[in-house]
Amino acid sequence: xxxxxxxxxxxxxxxxxxxxxxxxxxxxxxxxxxxxxxxxxxxxxxxxxxxxxxxxxxxxxxxxxxxxxxxxxxxxxxxxxxxxxxxxxxxxxxxxxxxxxxxxxxxxxxxxxxxxxxxxxxxxxxxxxxxxxxxxxxxxxxxxxxxxxxxxxxxxxxxxxxxxxxxxxxxxxxxxxxxxxxxxxxxxxxxxxxxxxxxxxxxxxxxxxxxxxxxxxxxxxxxxxxxxxxxxxxxxxxxxxxxxxxxxxxxxxxxxxxxxxxxxxxxxxxxxxxxxxxxxxxxxxxxxxxxxxxxxxxxxxxxxxxxxxxxxxxxx
Ligand code: 10E
Ligand code: SF4
Numbered sequence: 001x002x003x004x005x006x007x008x009x010x011x012x013x014x015x016x017x018x019x020x021x022x023x024x025x026x027x028x029x030x031x032x033x034x035x036x037x038x039x040x041x042x043x044x045x046x047x048x049x050x051x052x053x054x055x056x057x058x059x060x061x062x063x064x065x066x067x068x069x070x071x072x073x074x075x076x077x078x079x080x081x082x083x084x085x086x087x088x089x090x091x092x093x094x095x096x097x098x099x100x101x102x103x104x105x106x107x108x109x110x111x112x113x114x115x116x117x118x119x120x121x122x123x124x125x126x127x128x129x130x131x132x133x134x135x136x137x138x139x140x141x142x143x144x145x146x147x148x149x150x151x152x153x154x155x156x157x158x159x160x161x162x163x164x165x166x167x168x169x170x171x172x173x174x175x176x177x178x179x180x181x182x183x184x185x186x187x188x189x190x191x192x193x194x195x196x197x198x199x200x201x202x203x204x205x206x207x208x209x210x211x212x213x214x215x216x217x218x219x220x221x222x223x224x225x226x227x228x229x230x231x232x233x234x235x236x237x238x239x240x241x242x243x244x245x246x247x248x249x250x251x252x253x254x255x256x257x258x259x260x261x262x263x264x265x266x267x268x269x270x271x272x273x274x275x276x277x278x279x280x281x282x283x284x285x286x287x288x289x290x291x292x293x294x295x296x297x298x299x300x301x302x303x304x305x306x307x308x309x310x311x312x313x314x315x316x
Contacts, residue, residue, distance in 0.1 A: 003259035010293045012267045013285055014220055016212035017300040020281060022205030022274035024106030025050045027308045028083035031104040032059050034314045035080055039100065044079040046070060046086070047135055049104060050275035051231040053252060070094055078102065084135040085109040087142020100313075107308050108203045109136060112170050113143050115197050119168040120144035124195070127151055127160070129183050130172035134232055137172055153179075154186035167191045171201040174233035174274070176240055177210055205274050206233050208302045210240055213271050215299050217241045220269035222261060223248040226280050227273030234273025241269075254283045262291065 028049050035043045042065040048056050049064075060066060064080075070093050073079050078100040081090070085105040094101045105113075119126050126148040130137035141148050151157050169187055171180055180202055187194050200207075217223055223241045227234025227250055234250060241248035248269075251257060262268070268288070272281050288294050309315065 003263070004291070006263035007259040008291045009266065010295075011262075011265070011288065011291070012295045012297060013288060014216040014267060014269045015281070015296060015298045016209075016216045016269065016271045017298050018205070018208045018212055018302055018304050020226075020272040020274070020276055020278040022203075023304070023306045023308050024083050024108060024203075024205070025055075025275050027310065028104040028106070029055060029059070031102055031310060031314060032064050032080055033062075034310065035078060035102050036063050038314070039078045042077065044073045044077055045082065046073075046079055046090070047082040047084070048230075049080065049082050051084075051234075052228050052273075052275040052277075054277060054280065055275060070097060070099065073097070073099055075099070080104050082135065083109070085113060085139035087139050087145075089142055090139075102313050103311055105139075106173070106203075108173055109139070112140055112173065112197070112201050115170050115201070116140060116143040116148065119170070119195075120147055122166070124166045124168040125149075125163045127157075127167065127169040127187060127194075128171070129169060129175065129180060131175075131232060134172065136174070136232075140170065140172070151183060151187075154182055157183060157186040157190055160190065163191065166193065166195070168195045170197055172232070173201055173203040174206050174236065175202055176236045177202055177207055178240075178243075204306065205304070206236070208304060209233065209237060209271065209274065212299065212301045213237050213241060213269065214244060215301050216269040216271075217244045217246045217248075220246060220267050221265040222246075223269035223271065224257070224284065225250050225271055225273060226253065226276040226284070228252060228275070231273045231275050234276065237271060237273060251284075253280050254287050257284060257287060262288075
C-alpha cells in the first residue's frame with residue numbers, strides 16, 4: 001500500500017472523553033427506531049434526524065424516508081421532526097395536513113425555544129447567537145421572528161442597529177464556548193442592560209466534548225474528529241484544536257484516514273462529535289493497529305449520566 005511504510009510504527013491514540021453520541025442524539029435515533037417499529041410505513045423524517053451521514057443511511061436502510069419539507073409527506077402519514085428543532089410554523093403546517101407528528105427535538109433545544117417565548121412575552125428584543133442557515137437557528141428564530149436578530153460574531157454585534165427597550169440573548173446549543181463568551185462580552189458592551197438565559201444555552205454535551213478535546217490537543221501530533229461536514233458541534237471541535245495551534249481534521253469515518261498524514265504522527269488524538277457513533281471510532285482504532293502497536297489512552301474530563309425520556313407518543 002502506498003505510504004504504508006512511512007506511516008507504520010508504534011503509536012499512542014488519545015481518546016478524549018466524553019465523545020461521540022450525546023443523550024439528545026441517542027433519544028432522536030431511538031425515536032425513529034420506535035416509530036418504525038410501531039407505525040405503518042413509510043415513516044417520514046423531516047430533515048436529517050441528526051447531522052450524520054451514517055446515522056441517516058442506517059435509518060434509511062431500515063425504512064425511514066428522509067424529506068426536506070413537509071409538502072413531501074402525504075396527508076395523514078407519520079413524520080418525525082429532527083433533533084435540531086422546528087419553528088412553530090412547521091408544527092402548524094403539520095397540524096393542517098393531519099400528520100401524525102413525533103417530535104425528536106432535543107429537550108435542551110426545546111429549553112432555548114421556551115426562553116425565546118418567555119423573553120418575547122416580556123416584550124424583549126432578542127439576539128440569537130448562532131449560525132445563519134443552521135436548522136437549529138432557523139427553528140429558534142421561528143419562535144419570535146419579528147423580534148429576533150441573529151448574530152454570529154462580535155463584528156455582527158457592532159453592526160446591529162440601536163435597540164429601544166429591553167434586550168435579551170439566547171444561543172444555539174452547539175457553539176464554541178470561547179466564541180460565545182466573546183460575542184456575549186460584545187453584546188454586554190453594546191447593550192449593558194442585556195439579560196441572558198438563566199444558565200448557558202451551550203449544552204453540557206457540547207461543553208464536555210470541547211473541554212475533553214482540548215485536554216488532549218496539546219500532546220497530539222494530529223487530532224481526528226469523526227463527524228459529518230454539516231455537524232456544527234463536530235466542526236467546532238476541529239476549529240478549537242486549530243485555535244490551540246494543533247492540526248485537526250474532520251473525517252466521516254475510517255476512509256478519511258490518510259497514511260501520508262500519519263507519517264511522524266506518533267500521538268494521535270481521536271474524538272467524535274455528538275452525532276457520530278462510537279463504532280466509527282472503534283473502526284479507526286482497529287485500522288491504526290494495522291500500522292503497528294497502538295496504546296489507547298483515555299482522558300476523561302467529565303462523566304455524563306444524563307438521559308432523556310421518549311416523547312409522550314412513544315413513552316408506553
Ligand atoms: O449541527 P449540530 O451540531 O447542531 O447537530 P448534530 O446533529 O451534528 O449533533 C447533535 C446536535 C443537535 C441535535 C443540536 N443541538
Ligand atoms: Fe441535545 Fe446538546 Fe446533544 Fe444537541 S448536542 S442534541 S442540545 S444534548
